[in-house]
Amino acid sequence: MGEKMIKPGPNLCMLPMEERHVPFLQNLQMDWDNADLYRMRNVIYSVFETVAWYRNVLLNNESLRYFIIAANDDPNKNPVGLVYYSNISQKARVIEQGIYLEKKLRAKPTAILEVIHISARYVFETLNYRKIKMHLTERRKSIMRALQAIDWVVEGRFIKEVFFWGKYYDEYRLSLFDESYHKLVAEFEASGNDYQRYLKARLKNMPSADIKSATFQIGGD
Template sequence: MGLKVADPSPAPRPGPVTLEGRFGRLEKLQPGHARPLWKYFEGQPQLWTYIGAYGPFDTESDFAAHIERFAGSTDPYVYAIVDKDKGPVGYFTLMEIRPAHRSIEVGHVMYTPALQKSPLATEVQYLLAKYVFETLGYRRYEWKCNALNAPSRRAGQRFGFVYEGTLRQFVIAKGRNRDNAYFSMLDSEWPKRKSNFERWLSRENFGPDGKQKISLSSLNADTQVT
């Protein structure tokens, strides 16, 4: 028998919140996000390489239809990522939502070049994790990806997710085999991860040239096992 869970009641489902940060915000995806997002997705077919269910899109109308469908979904529940200066630059979701077990996953992480490697790319992961653990009260937060997707594996560990293993021949995606690499963050680990996020995001961690002084990967070095 496992340890008794202090609160075994179901967790709330995610909702249409707006979470503000220093570099931008996340907000519920709406059909109106399609046009500004297309500006950054157009001509970037490589962004869809490891997305198993959809994409790439050749036209703005096809992309807009995808965004409209996605905006109406409850699982995955989709949030637009909005840069304070550039507007919408990507989206991600909360998915595999299991309130009875207080388990949830961040997935469909779509970062355009305008978002990649920016402070906002990290800040929104912090804002979403904080929402998952502190507002909704989930106890397990998952990150999983195609096992061949090395950038996603590195990103998950950089954000503080711990590698758990790889499930082989998990699905057939776009006619190809996909093994899934699994990572997780637990509620008991969140205080440390939160502190690391906040230390990295602090103004003191960036020089006049905007470069970081200490990396988030080094702060979360205990996750760097593959």
């Protein structure tokens, strides 16, 4: 897709998805606990169908971009997470984002913060867009609290918008704007590019119940 080099974080990097990553995407589809995060909506595709989708849809759709998250020290760059962008509006300079991380990363607040930082940097510095939006169901209120702590804004609630597991769920739309992002970057750089210190500083005014491990868990509340 001709993507420019995306500046990595201290531990993780974001790379354009390749066909060799299809098995990872296939495993993601089977992770039902996270179905509402990547909005698969209870649909499972075969490996053949997923490869066909990659070749015929993803590679030819400018409004849909998939990236894998990998460890910087992994020479094979095996995926441990996924960031995707959809509903890309070049005229309005708005983009929708979804994030999925493997369980071992979901338990690390600083890893989650790093992925959010890398993905936002791609949107605001590489693409020069002005707004990211993300949809989360009511099951992800802890994630919403965490995102609000780093200046994401809850823009709206869609009542009984999502259906899976035989039940309807409310869905919320959150957004991060470019001016807020640049403010966060300045604060992060002032912390010495220390994610742990930065995280503590951003969360210091939140109620203690919201700062426990579940606060930044991407995948199950």
